[in-house]
Amino acid sequence: MDWGLERRTARGPLEFVRALGNWTAGEGPAYRRLAAALTLAIRRGEVGPGERLPAERVMARLLSVSRTTVVAAYELLREDGWLESRQGSGTRVASGSAAPQGLPPEEGPGSFRGHPLYRGLIEGSGGTIEFLAAHLPGGDFLLPDLAAIDRRALAELVRGAGYMPMGLPELRTSIAAYLSSRGLPTSAEQILVTCGAQQAVALAAAAFLRRGDAVVLENPTYLGAIDIFTSVGARLTPVGVEKDGPRPEALAEIVRKTVPRLLYLMPTYQNPTGALMPERQRRAIALLSRERGLPIVEDNTLADLSLSGKSPAPLAAFEPSAPILTVGSLSKLFWGGLRVGWIRASEAVLSRIARRRIMADLGGSVLSQLAAVRLLRKADEVREMRRAQIRERYDRLTKLLGKHLPEWTWVAPAGGLSLWVRLPRGNADEFAQVALRHGVAFVPGSLASPDRGFAEYLRLPYVLDREPMEEGVRRLARAWSAYAAVPRPERASLDVLV
Numbered sequence: 370m371d372w373g374l375e376r377r378t379a380r381g382p383l384e385f386v387r388a389l390g391n392w393t394a395g396e397g398p399a400y401r402r403l404a405a406a407l408t409l410a411i412r413r414g415e416v417g418p419g420e421r422l423p424a425e426r427v428m429a430r431l432l433s434v435s436r437t438t439v440v441a442a443y444e445l446l447r448e449d450g451w452l453e454s455r456q457g458s459g460t461r462v463a464s465g466s467a468a469p470q471g472l473p474p475e476e477g478p479g480s481f482r483g484h485p486l487y488r489g490l491i492e493g494s495g496g497t498i499e500f501l502a503a504h505l506p507g508g509d510f511l512l513p514d515l516a517a518i519d520r521r522a523l524a525e526l527v528r529g530a531g532y533m534p535m536g537l538p539e540l541r542t543s544i545a546a547y548l549s550s551r552g553l554p555t556s557a558e559q560i561l562v563t564c565g566a567q568q569a570v571a572l573a574a575a576a577f578l579r580r581g582d583a584v585v586l587e588n589p590t591y592l593g594a595i596d597i598f599t600s601v602g603a604r605l606t607p608v609g610v611e612k613d614g615p616r617p618e619a620l621a622e623i624v625r626k627t628v629p630r631l632l633y634l635m636p637t638y639q640n641p642t643g644a645l646m647p648e649r650q651r652r653a654i655a656l657l658s659r660e661r662g663l664p665i666v667e668d669n670t671l672a673d674l675s676l677s678g679k680s681p682a683p684l685a686a687f688e689p690s691a692p693i694l695t696v697g698s699l700s701k702l703f704w705g706g707l708r709v710g711w712i713r714a715s716e717a718v719l720s721r722i723a724r725r726r727i728m729a730d731l732g733g734s735v736l737s738q739l740a741a742v743r744l745l746r747k748a749d750e751v752r753e754m755r756r757a758q759i760r761e762r763y764d765r766l767t768k769l770l771g772k773h774l775p776e777w778t779w780v781a782p783a784g785g786l787s788l789w790v791r792l793p794r795g796n797a798d799e800f801a802q803v804a805l806r807h808g809v810a811f812v813p814g815s816l817a818s819p820d821r822g823f824a825e826y827l828r829l830p831y832v833l834d835r836e837p838m839e840e841g842v843r844r845l846a847r848a849w850s851a852y853a854a855v856p857r858p859e860r861a862s863l864d865v866l867v
Contacts, residue, residue, distance in 0.1 A: 382423035383798050383815065386431045388415040391497060393806045399434060400441035407442065408451055411462055422452070422460045433803045433852065498841035500811040503640065503786040503830035505755065507704030514743040522739060532731045534723050536562025536711070537738040543745045544697075544711050551672075552682025553695065553713070561719045561726065564733045566670045566698035566710040570633070571597045572729070573666045573694050573712065576722045578603045583629040587615055589789070589817035589826070591640045591668065594633050603631075605819035612780060614639060614646035617653035624663060632658070632665040637672040637680045641817050641828040642789045643782020648681040655684045659691035664718075667695045670710075673702045673752050675784040676760055685713065694718065699741055701786070702751055708733065709741045759786065759831065766831040766838060773846035787830040789814075795852060797827040803852040809844040 392406030393399070410416045422428070425443065429436040443460055446452040454460045522539070535541065540562055545555040563569040570593070578584060580602030586594060588607030598605060606627050608615045614636055624632075634654070636646035646654075658665045667684045685693040698710035712722060726732070744751075766788065770777055776793040792800065797813035804811065814826030833841060 381821075382427050382431055383821070385416065385423055386428070386798070386802070387816075391805050391810070392432075393802075394497075398441075400438045400445065403432070403434075403438060403442040404445045407446060408449075411451055416462055418462050418464050420462050421458070422462070424459065431799055431802065433799055433855075496808060497805065498809045498833075498837050498844060500809065500829045500833070500841060500845075503828075503832060504701060504705050505758065505786070505832055507706065510751070510754070511704055511744070514747070515740050517743065518736065518739045523736075526735055526739075531735055533562075533735065533738075534726045534732040535719070536560065536732070537735055537742070540709075540738045540742050540745075543742050544713075547745055547748060548683070548695070548697070548713055553686040554689075555713055558716050559713050559719070561712045561714075561722060562733060562738060563710040563712060563726070564708045564730065565700055565705075566668065566696050567593050567597075568729075569696040569698075569710045569712045570594055570666060570668065572722050572725055573664075573696070574598055574601050574603070574631070575725050576718075577631045577664055579630075582631070583627045584631045584633060585620070585623055585627065585629045586633040586819055587635065587639060588819055589641055589814060589823055590633070590819065591635060592812065592817055594668070595817075595819055598633070607819040607822075610639060610642055610644055612644060614644045614650060615654075617650055617657065620654060621657055624657065624661065629663070632663060633668065634665060634684070635668045635671070636684055637669055638674055638782065638784035640671060640785060641787050641812075642780070643676075643785040643787065645680060645783035648687075651681055651684050652687045655688035655691050655693065658684075658693055659688040662692060664692040664694065667693055669695060670698045671701055671785045672697070673748070673755065674759055674786060675756060676763060676782065677756075678783070680784070692718070699744065702748065702755060703744050707737050707741060707744075709737055759784075762831040762833070762838070763788075765835065766829065766842070769839060769842040770829075773842050774849060786832055787828050790827050790829050792825050792827065794825075796824045798824065800848070800852045801827075804845060804848040807844045807848040807851070809841050809848065811845075 388410045389403075389406040392403055395402050395405070407416075422443070423431070425436050425439045428439045432439070443452060447454065447460075451463055452460055453463045538557065541557040541560040544560045544562070545557045548555040563572065574584075574597050578598070578601050582603050583606050584598050584603045585606045585608055586598070587610045589610065595605065606623060606629060608620050608623050615634070620632075623629075636651060636654075638645060654665070657663065665684060669683055672680060672683075683695050685691065685695050692715070695713040696710065697713070699707050700710070712719065714722070763782075770788075770790075777790050778793070779788045779790045782788065798815055801811060801813050812828040814823030814828065815821045817823065817826075817828060831838075
């Protein structure tokens with residue numbers, strides 16, 4: 370079973386619309402707010418000189434506004450010299466319009482500012498309730514360990530240079546013990562500490578991929594991975610995600626046809642579907658990696674966040690000699706502000722990655738790593754606390770959706786932090802524009818898709834506190850009522866295996 374069918378082309382109208390952000394915020398007529406957002410996108414270099422704008426009717430449909438609003442905004446920008454129109458070639462950004470200091474425009478569907486999640490990290494919510502980032506708050510339980518850094522260990526460290534590109538030796542030992550206790554025998558020499566899992570994936574991509582290389586990744590998948598692989602010029606080759614993850618047979622066939630340089634998989638509580646790959650499939654995929662010598666980046670960022678039950682051991686445990694890089698992080702279990710993650714791989718692979726790590730930042734904060742050593746000692750205790758926390762929030766969100774949006778559907782996740790929700794009709798990218806005008810934001814499914822599919826899906830993390838979650842769902846319901854009131858063609862039904 371594939372989770373969706375629609376495909377998107379690179380740099381299409383949707384990518385253009387995303388560059389506008391929450392353009393409805395502010396005061397004044399809608400056409401002036403739209404014109405201001407377009408101007409800002411040009412100034413920032415997100416839209417370059419000569420780039421063609423979507424036709425007025427297309428832009429109006431995607432923004433869920435009247436065509437008159439778009440026509441008036443385009444006309445205003447033509448008068449101000451930002452746009453130009455020619456018979457037969459549509460409306461384009463004027464040739465004299467450019468980003469400051471000669472910055473080139475951001476290109477492609479992986480453009481950083483195209484993601485509402487990243488935009489929110491920089492610009493803030495502005496009063497919008499955001500179902501965007503899938504992370505839990507740190508909480509007071511962290512304070513004793515963060516405040517109790519070992520003074521003797523610190524005194525010894527500050528006598529040195531402080532640059533540790535492989536990571537604090539004591540933390541490497543602690544991470545190795547942590548992985549060993551979860552069924553993956555590991556030595557400290559097999560660990561490289563990173564600034565979170567995002568950097569770990571980026572370092573692996575830089576080490577293994579060159580422009581034009583193929584990388585296979587799940588569809589849908591983690592938004593950040595799509596950006597990372599796009600940024601190094603890789604060709605994204607999707608493999609469908611079923612309720613237990615990708616089928617080994619389908620994966621083997623794609624590998625045979627495309628000869629990729631790298632696989633990126635999330636076998637434990639896959640983001641965004643929450644799927645859990647069973648042991649049988651893990652063994653088959655690990656064997657595929659060993660037999661073909663094909664590197665796999667196994668992202669276990671969410672592996673500690675089970676809604677119930679225990680997950681199998683990581684992929685690397687089933688074929689110790691396979692070229693599998695196991696990525697992990699403390700961000701989801703403890704707190705994102707720690708910025709502590711890791712790569713577990715062979716010493717030869719880590720040596721190759723370490724050279725790129727040195728060029729990037731010479732190593733992470735030693736203070737955070739000292740705190741991480743203490744926190745890892747209580748990982749089992751915190752895991753149980755988090756399980757109760759996410760179960761409560763998952764139950765709350767699903768009950769709210771059942772009450773206010775009963776037409777929406779999803780497959781219950783095995784773990785993780787988000788629901789992968791299917792709309793009964795319409796397009797999540799278009800609906801996202803209506804939702805913004807009602808003060809609520811979410812990630813449309815196409816942003817989590819390497820081939821821009823899943824137009825009828827959206828990701829809803831269940832991490833918000835009670836009041837913002839309840840109000841956020843009420844706003845979603847009001848936005849859906851407004852969006853669904855406009856007649857749209859029915860989508861062909863799909864037989865979905867769950």
